[in-house]
Amino acid sequence: MAESSERNDLSDFIKCAICLEIYKKPKCLPCLHSFCETCLQMYITSEVQNQAKNTDESKSKVDETPRESGFRCPTCRNFVDIDDELKNAWIQKLPDNFFIVSLIDKYSIQSESKICDACIFNGKTELAVTWCSDCREALCQKCQSHHRKFKAFRNHSFLKLSVTTQQNVTSFSGFIPCPDHSSSPAQVFCADHKAACCTLCATIRHRKCSDILTLEDASNGVKDGKVTQDLRKRLDDLTENIKKKISNREDSQEKLKVSKECTEKEVTTVFNETIAHLETLRSSFMQELQTYEQSMSKTHDDEISKLSHLLTRVLLQRNLLDVSIAQGSNEECLVNIENIRRTESQIKDECDVFSYKASNGRISFTTNSEFRDIRSNLKTIGKFILMEKCLCMQTGQIKLLKKESSCIGNDICNAIFDFQNNVIITDYEGKRISVYDYSLNKKSSISVDDCPRDITIDKSGRIFVSLPQLRKVVEINLKTNTVQEMFHTTVDCWGICWMNNDFYITSGTVIQIYSSDGTKKEDIETSDTWMISGKENAGSIMYSKQETVIERSVISKSEKKLHTLSGAGLRGIDTDYEGNIYTVGMSSNKLYQLSSDGTLLREVDLKDFELKGTPWSVRLNDKNKFVITTRKGCVALFEITPGPIEQEA
Template sequence: MHDMRDGENKQAHSWCSDCSEPLCGECLKFHRKGKTTANHKPIPILEAEKLDFSVLNIPETCHIHDDQTLSLFCLQHDTICCAFCLRESHNACKDVESKENASKGVKMGTAIDDLQHRMSEFSLMIGDKYKGKIRNVRKEFNTYLDELEQEIDTKFDACNKECKGEIEKHIKDLTTRKNKSESWQTAIETLTEYASETRIFAAIKTVDLLQVEEEMFLSKFQEGLVEYKLRSSPFEFIEKIKPILATLSELKVEKIKTTVQHPLNVQQVYAYKVQQGKTQLLYKIRCSQLEMKVLNKASFTMNNQIVFNGSPFRVYDITNSSVHTIKVGYSSSDVTCNVKNNVYASFPPIGVYNIDIKNLEEGPRINKETSTENAYGRVKVNNALIYSNVENAIVLLSQDGTAVKTLQCKITVLFICVDNCGGMFISDGKSIIHMIETGSHNEISTNMKSDHEIRGLDVSEQGQLYACICHKEEGSVVQINTSTGYKEPVLENLVTPRHIAFHPTKNMFLIITDKCKECLIYQITN
């Protein structure tokens, strides 16, 4: 690279990531003394030349409005934009801030770790699993060739050449993509050490988009992966070999669709089959952001927060992505919130506690009496009543802890949800029963398959019943017609969805998925 300042062509010795330009020795001295560039950290030009140029040379101006600086960040769409883009495409977005504010703390945050983890997994996926699988196909093919008779070597060589050509093409393509992903990772590591937070932030967003494209390519590559098999006319008797030899040489290669047993998880790149116009993904929260090993249950609050139960609890602020901690004395199994912003959590078998999210502390216990081990595993709140389970019954508690009513259940209660009219839906993981406060039961005919199970249940503000249904590790979110039992898919191809919770007043819901590692927040758009 060369420094072209003042019309001169000088050999560059350094590269400034914040300015996206090479520097000669003289310019480097002025760069270190300048008021606006003194805190920049140029790197040796030889190191810069090893890095991916698409990460180093990130534009500062908008590609749509070339006279506008990329100075804003929309949290809702997770994108950097200019002032004109904000007016044209993000005028309805509430969560918009300056790029400088959004990038604060990026070096200490989880964005770099999360992106590097994804890139590492991507490189390993290509380097180990898929290249190995393709090489195994070639090895098996060659072994099969070695076992065939010498008389048809010419035909087999032609088939072998055809198959190898396709396989080598795939290996070359995957190797190129693997090297590209590793170069992005190296660039991010170098920028993290030498560049400003604003620059790092822009680089992360750029690489994130590039990484999404690579992940989508790999997903499509998996779907189109084929295995090669040789077909020939079989022969059974020695005396028939000679007349059949002529047909044995008529070999051809067939491409047979094969299934990848452990496909890449590309939930982060919107690989869900979401019904058109049904839902819109708003936010993604990883357990690493909350400093939690796994996510169990969660609930929206009325002040734009989400409470995650655990030991301790975490309170995530959707507006500014901040996280607060609430220490609790026991292990919680469920959490809920009502329209008055009262949060309650169940601690089996002790009872239901109020959680003070304003002062970030555990509040008093609601129930006056403790029960057996199979009690207070679930909790829901509706208006002034708190619903929880005791043995095979639902107990309705008032705010002061008085047991207003106890309703016997016909099934083991694993999930409870309550509609605005006081009706309850309970499930044992296989069936769903609708109960009312008189105690009457009405089973909903969902026609669940024997190898499918319900992992989550909740009711929307409009009274519509939704459920998470899983088959092994694959699952979906469905809307259930409470009259007919018909299950209308809302989200499909989810990885282990195990909890769903609706906002008390907004048409939003969250699900915990990806083996309890991620919380996804959706807006229902129709």
């Protein structure tokens, strides 16, 4: 099964994009895309004919201009310039893609039938035992013997076809050919050049080298040697490095999509407040935004594709090393190690071209002052800004925008941001939900049946509130100022969070998961957990246990301790759009900012802001604002101005 899966994976890399068949003499264009030589010839001929036709049709309309001499790559559409007179010779001079040729060899070697190709032409079916790398054919023992009798085929390289295990990458025949004389065995090893060769090469090419050993002596103990172990570790580290870069770009791409959705909602909200004749401007802006997002997304796709290709190469080298150690002789292991080391260096150089972190690609929207004034000379409704990686929340400046101590009752409260630039606050003592603007001016309020404790919002903007004493969750409709019961819980629902179309309920000793229709799905045992946050794109929930910040994977159900803050008395917790974690200490009276991996970035003493009461919760919006509530009913609105990113060592 593993071998069949590997062959299917290889087949994706050895098919021509034009004929969709296995490559026949693959040629590589300057843009690095490869095609069959015949397919490329037919494609260029067709392209040139189309160019000539288009030029003839346009001569009556425009002045005659120099015509492009070349064609566009069928895959990336980059223009390739060629001389018409040397067209055929130019194609023949294109470099062969030997990497694809080697993949085709590997694909053919792994063929499940392994029938002799020469015997098939004679109507026979004989089991193949060797593979000719030069002719790329499988041969039985008899055909191989005849193959070697001809002078033209005498120096061809042969590989034994053997039954492979699940982890095999190639087969070892016991014969190590000299790199320059394939028919002669490699018997000596030049330590100066790190290369194995035959005795003739040692006499001629390496006669001035000072350290020449027999292959047997040079390979003694190589499998358990420090060089082999270091190489294995570097390959593992390189694998992990590439995986992290791919994951980083996938996260960045998801953030790009989320920020695009938020920007679209903001654009729509602003535009709907204006008159109808601006519809054309809105459509133009949205099209530009879509194009920009697609452009950025393509960049991430290209980088992920290239890094995935590097990862495949590293894994192939890693498997080859394991098989060499497990099945090969010391001599074979030595030779393969040196080849892998050279390949490893090439892959590492290609990997280092990519920075460790991708641009987060976040897009924000800024409204033009002219648009707000609704002036007749408007040309656009605003502009979108790509948040480059040179700015980040980790080094941003924190500024208090507004605080209010008397906007709600003198008791515990929680707050969130909606999509209309409002702050929605639960008033536990007053049994109501209140709506405030960014200046903390009250806009409206809605009464509920009991004391509301926590509040959350889904992707569509629906607002949900937990009523722990009644053990139920209700939905708050701000447009109609109504309350609708959603479902009942089996525990006191102190904390609530919406993530991945599920409700996460905390009651101190258990975390319960409910589906959107109120069906209970799972219980997770915990302790001293009162509030919860979700990293939807990462598929994990965050919560605190007095002194420790916890991350739990929704997929693997594993719990990970990110950071411990002694004596903090942690309560509220949330994350920003970069994945940084924010939590407040009820005992320490501080705001803590942590990186996504749990590294403490900074502590902010909230006493400096003279907030009434100790901090209870913290919530962030999708940009750079956050709100902190206290146990005395104080609400404080803050803003983080993104700062320069710290360069990695």
